[in-house]
Amino acid sequence: MYTFLSFEKLIKKSLIFIITFVSLIAGLIAYDRSSLSIKPHANFDPLNGLISRIEQIEKNREERQKIIALLGGIENTQVQDTNSGHAKSIPVLLYHGIIMKPDGINVPISDFERQMAALKKNGWQTVSLDDFISYSDGQKELPIKSFLLTFDDGRRDTFKNGDPVLAALNYRATMFIITGRTDKSPFHLSSDEIREMAQSGRWDFGSHTRNSHDKAVIDATGNQGYVLANKLYISSKHANETDAEYQTRINDDLRGAQSDLKTKYSINAQVFAYPFGDFGQENLKDTHVKDTLTATVQKIYKYSFIQAWFGAGDFFNKSHPQGNMVKRLAIDSSWNEKKLLDTLKIGEEKDLPFEWQPSDTNIYLKGWGEVSATPKFLRVNAVSNTKGADAFINGDSDWQDYIFSAHLSIPFGKSFSLIVGNSSSESYACDFSTDGISLVNETNNDRYVLFAVMESIPLPRDKETEAKVIYSGNTITCYLDNLWFLKYNLQNQLPKGGIGLSVYDPRDGVAELDVSKVSVASNPR
Amino acid sequence: MKQLYRQIKNYCKDKSIDGWIVFLLAVYLVLIIKLVAFQELNQSLLFGAYSLTVSFYILSRFAISFFYEHERSPNKLKELPTASFGIPSKNEEENIKETILKIANCDYPKDKFDIIAINDGSTDKTLERMFKAKAEAARIGVKVKIINWKINRGKREGMTECINQSDKDIVIFIDSDSFVEKDTAQELVKYFVDDKIAAVAGHAYAANAEVNVLTKMQAVRYFVAFRSYKAAESIFGSVTCCSGCCSAYRRIYVLGVLNAWRNQTFLGIRCTYGDDRSLTNFLLQKGYKCLYAPKAIVHTVVPDTMRKFMRQQLRWKKSWVRESMKAATFIWKRHPAMSIAFYMGVILPLLAPLVVLRALIWYPFTTHHFPYYYLAGLTLMAFIYGIYYYIHTRDRKWVFGVLFATFYTLILIWQLPYAILNLRDSRWGTR
Numbered sequence: 001m002y003t004f005l006s007f008e009k010l011i012k013k014s015l016i017f018i019i020t021f022v023s024l025i026a027g028l029i030a031y032d033r034s035s036l037s038i039k040p041h042a043n044f045d046p047l048n049g050l051i052s053r054i055e056q057i058e059k060n061r062e063e064r065q066k067i068i069a070l071l072g073g074i075e076n077t078q079v080q081d082t083n084s085g086h087a088k089s090i091p092v093l094l095y096h097g098i099i100m101k102p103d104g105i106n107v108p109i110s111d112f113e114r115q116m117a118a119l120k121k122n123g124w125q126t127v128s129l130d131d132f133i134s135y136s137d138g139q140k141e142l143p144i145k146s147f148l149l150t151f152d153d154g155r156r157d158t159f160k161n162g163d164p165v166l167a168a169l170n171y172r173a174t175m176f177i178i179t180g181r182t183d184k185s186p187f188h189l190s191s192d193e194i195r196e197m198a199q200s201g202r203w204d205f206g207s208h209t210r211n212s213h214d215k216a217v218i219d220a221t222g223n224q225g226y227v228l229a230n231k232l233y234i235s236s237k238h239a240n241e242t243d244a245e246y247q248t249r250i251n252d253d254l255r256g257a258q259s260d261l262k263t264k265y266s267i268n269a270q271v272f273a274y275p276f277g278d279f280g281q282e283n284l285k286d287t288h289v290k291d292t293l294t295a296t297v298q299k300i301y302k303y304s305f306i307q308a309w310f311g312a313g314d315f316f317n318k319s320h321p322q323g324n325m326v327k328r329l330a331i332d333s334s335w336n337e338k339k340l341l342d343t344l345k346i347g348e349e350k351d352l353p354f355e356w357q358p359s360d361t362n363i364y365l366k367g368w369g370e371v372s373a374t375p376k377f378l379r380v381n382a383v384s385n386t387k388g389a390d391a392f393i394n395g396d397s398d399w400q401d402y403i404f405s406a407h408l409s410i411p412f413g414k415s416f417s418l419i420v421g422n423s424s425s426e427s428y429a430c431d432f433s434t435d436g437i438s439l440v441n442e443t444n445n446d447r448y449v450l451f452a453v454m455e456s457i458p459l460p461r462d463k464e465t466e467a468k469v470i471y472s473g474n475t476i477t478c479y480l481d482n483l484w485f486l487k488y489n490l491q492n493q494l495p496k497g498g499i500g501l502s503v504y505d506p507r508d509g510v511a512e513l514d515v516s517k518v519s520v521a522s523n524p525r
Numbered sequence: 526m527k528q529l530y531r532q533i534k535n536y537c538k539d540k541s542i543d544g545w546i547v548f549l550l551a552v553y554l555v556l557i558i559k560l561v562a563f564q565e566l567n568q569s570l571l572f573g574a575y576s577l578t579v580s581f582y583i584l585s586r587f588a589i590s591f592f593y594e595h596e597r598s599p600n601k602l603k604e605l606p607t608a609s610f611g612i613p614s615k616n617e618e619e620n621i622k623e624t625i626l627k628i629a630n631c632d633y634p635k636d637k638f639d640i641i642a643i644n645d646g647s648t649d650k651t652l653e654r655m656f657k658a659k660a661e662a663a664r665i666g667v668k669v670k671i672i673n674w675k676i677n678r679g680k681r682e683g684m685t686e687c688i689n690q691s692d693k694d695i696v697i698f699i700d701s702d703s704f705v706e707k708d709t710a711q712e713l714v715k716y717f718v719d720d721k722i723a724a725v726a727g728h729a730y731a732a733n734a735e736v737n738v739l740t741k742m743q744a745v746r747y748f749v750a751f752r753s754y755k756a757a758e759s760i761f762g763s764v765t766c767c768s769g770c771c772s773a774y775r776r777i778y779v780l781g782v783l784n785a786w787r788n789q790t791f792l793g794i795r796c797t798y799g800d801d802r803s804l805t806n807f808l809l810q811k812g813y814k815c816l817y818a819p820k821a822i823v824h825t826v827v828p829d830t831m832r833k834f835m836r837q838q839l840r841w842k843k844s845w846v847r848e849s850m851k852a853a854t855f856i857w858k859r860h861p862a863m864s865i866a867f868y869m870g871v872i873l874p875l876l877a878p879l880v881v882l883r884a885l886i887w888y889p890f891t892t893h894h895f896p897y898y899y900l901a902g903l904t905l906m907a908f909i910y911g912i913y914y915y916i917h918t919r920d921r922k923w924v925f926g927v928l929f930a931t932f933y934t935l936i937l938i939w940q941l942p943y944a945i946l947n948l949r950d951s952r953w954g955t956r
Contacts, residue, residue: 001760001761001762001860002593002759002760002761002762002814002816003592003593003594003760004593004594004595005592005594009594010592013591013592014592017588017591017592020549024549024552024553024556027553027556028553028556028557028560031557031560032560
């Protein structure tokens with residue numbers, strides 16, 4: 001360093017500097033301690049003001065959102081936080097009557113109250129029919145934990161007993177009316193009551209046929225079937241309706257119901273609920289009926305509502321439902337609020353990666369047989385009258401390109417399968433049997449063995465092992481213990497679908513599969 | 526009693542005690558503003574940090590230069606080195622004769638120095654005036670060598686020629702419109718105290734200071750820039766720019782970097798402007814020391830019209846950008862206090878336009894608050910700038926120092942982004 005200062009000068013200057021510096025600092029501290037403030041109200045960063053203003057708005061919104069529904073005994077009801085995301089799929093609940101005294105079928109009022117309150121408490125909120133239609137159109141996003149509440153048959157007890165509950169919880173419901181029965185008996189709603197419901201702002205309406213919510217003779221032997229989904233047997237002609245006659249009949253009825261609602265109550269019925277959930281899917285005699293019926297319905301109504309059953313894919317609804325058919329979960333007197341909540345939880349969309357441990361209860365839904373959970377594993381076993389059992393995960397129908405791995409053992413049984421690509425139309429299964437490994441494709445009507453390696457393989461009886469399926473691109477690869485495997489390329493890309501497990505033995509009530517861990521990881525092509 | 530009073534009064538005047546009191550008061554107020562800024566730091570880290578850093582930087586220049594004094598003793602060197610005065614010149618018929626004669630009349634031993642004047646393609650009577658000066662200088666025993674170039678080759682070539690033509694130890698470059706004092710040479714040479722020193726910068730006054738507001742502002746600016754900033758750099762032997770108007774170089778060391786400097790290119794084009802900064806940079810890069818001689822006075826002509834001034838400033842800024850980028854790569858090797866100050870001195874001006882924009886436009890616009898703070902800080906710093914000048918000169922022009930500091934902060938900083946965008950344009954502009 002070059003200063004050219006003489007030593008004494010350096011000392012002198014340093015002293016002066018230090019004294020000045022110290023005095024300045026002392027002065028600063030004095031200022032700081034004093035009550036003097038030269039600060040005007042301005043902040044250094046105006047953004048701060050902006051941020052606090054935004055925070056204020058958010059707070060107000062949260063407060064507005066905390067509407068506490070007071071209904072005797074219900075405390076701490078949570079209101080939906082509209083900010084936490086959009087639902088990937090929506091469940092639709094189906095109730096029929098709400099009765100005072102239990103009748104073994106319909107839901108008693110106390111149960112209904114408890115179930116609705118439980119839903120509300122857990123953040124579930126109803127949506128209007130219009131919103132649901134917009135959502136199904138793909139035009140609107142609904143908050144998570146939204147559901148559509150529907151009632152069939154237009155019963156008076158539903159309205160009388162259920163409406164107060166809806167009002168108290170700020171819920172909204174859709175009533176499907178059999179228009180031909182209005183004003184005909186005290187059992188069904190009168191026109192006045194329908195108008196009252198429409199005015200209340202808590203009810204939407206749909207069609208449930210005009211006069212086709214009945215059974216009638218459908219063949220020569222006098223067997224009865226649902227009139228809408230069967231060609232009726234005309235005794236005078238000794239034959240069933242022709243296609244044309246059937247077509248005309250149902251068309252008249254369905255259009256009639258719609259115009260009834262329009263002219264009497266100015267209701268534009270865009271939705272239709274199939275009586276008894278029957279759209280001809282059970283009609284094995286005449287498979288044309290299903291096509292005709294569904295086609296006719298689709299021409300008249302935008303969306304139709306059917307019933308979902310377990311083991312046949314998801315029962316939550318995504319936008320653009322297949323065939324414009326919306327799946328509903330039918331609630332009867334056997335349901336309680338716990339089952340309701342658990343079932344809804346089972347049906348929610350699940351993302352990859354997915355892991356399941358025995359401590360995660362109620363993820364699996366059984367098809368046939370029995371599914372139970374112990375602290376160590378999930379047990380999928382046949383019951384006395386079944387040869388096997390299966391268990392599926394719901395809310396996984398959008399999964400694609402993944403690796404499904406299960407740690408399991410099969411104490412009893414000839415074979416077990418890891419099911420992949422499970423959707424309402426088909427599924428694939430890696431079947432591990434004492435005879436060998438095979439790849440099976442199951443559709444609604446058939447079962448095809450795509451490929452098999454017939455070589456005796458040791459199934460894990462006592463000691464657990466890992467079974468794995470890589471379901472990715474257009475290739476399915478099945479592994480057992482990373483030793484035994486089968487690989488198969490399909491022509492086209494594998495369809496989206498979820499997973500399941502099943503077990504089988506030719507003898508009744510024998511098969512048993514114990515699963516301790518399941519994990520599904522993404523495996524992009 | 527009265528005598529004591531008078532003594533005190535004289536002492537105060539001498540040492541500018543009144544100036545110091547005002548100065549320190551202003552510094553105190555600035556520190557308070559910065560304290561408040563520091564407390565509000567979390568609200569806007571960048572701008573708060575800038576505010577603190579820029580004040581710290583400027584105040585540190587004053588603080589450090591406080592410890593730099595001119596070399597009082599006559600001459601530590603055993604033997605006075607020989608020196609050549611190099612004066613590259615183009616179209617300076619007005620000033621060149623006086624320049625040469627002023628040098629010739631300096632009190633350096635006549636047998637130890639000579640003058641080399643280059644006529645670099647002048648289109649006026651410069652050459653004629655040179656010969657006239659040569660004749661007059663010869664009369665007092667001073668040798669003047671004149672090199673005449675019909676076609677202009679540029680200042681770097683001119684300076685190179687001086688280096689090559691000289692056979693002396695030291696080459697002192699003087700601008701063709703700058704007038705030295707009698708002891709300038711001695712004062713410059715004094716600083717070559719050890720072998721590490723390659724260059725010594727003199728102190729430039731504005732010769733035409735009193736002409737108009739613009740020249741008055743520049744007078745104060747030059748003073749503070751030299752006396753404070755250069756001194757602060759010189760303490761660490763790292764004066765970053767030995768001004769071309771009056772600087773002395775050890776010829777041998779310059780020969781070592783001559784070709785690199787002469788053929789320096791930037792963005793593919795040969796460099797013309799910024800010769801003095803560039804030469805100093807080459808020497809610093811080699812590890813040499815460059816000092817500042819506060820008593821080596823030269824009076825140089827400053828631009829007296831806004832047009833000339835802006836062109837000059839644009840030139841300076843371009844060379845600043847170019848040379849700062851280069852210096853950034855090796856300054857870290859020097860004294861840490863110097864390095865930190867250097868990097869601060871590069872980053873702060875680059876951020877300045879942003880800060881001004883935000884403080885004076887965006888902030889009032891979005892908050893509808895008058896930028897009291899910013900303007901108070903700005904005014905105080907400008908005031909400190911002017912008071913510093915007053916303390917050392919007791920000259921009335923200090924007011925223009927305040928004006929200059931304000932003018933610089935609000936307007937001149939905008940030239941920097943413009944300079945950066947126009948780096949490719951290597952035109953000199955008008956002198």
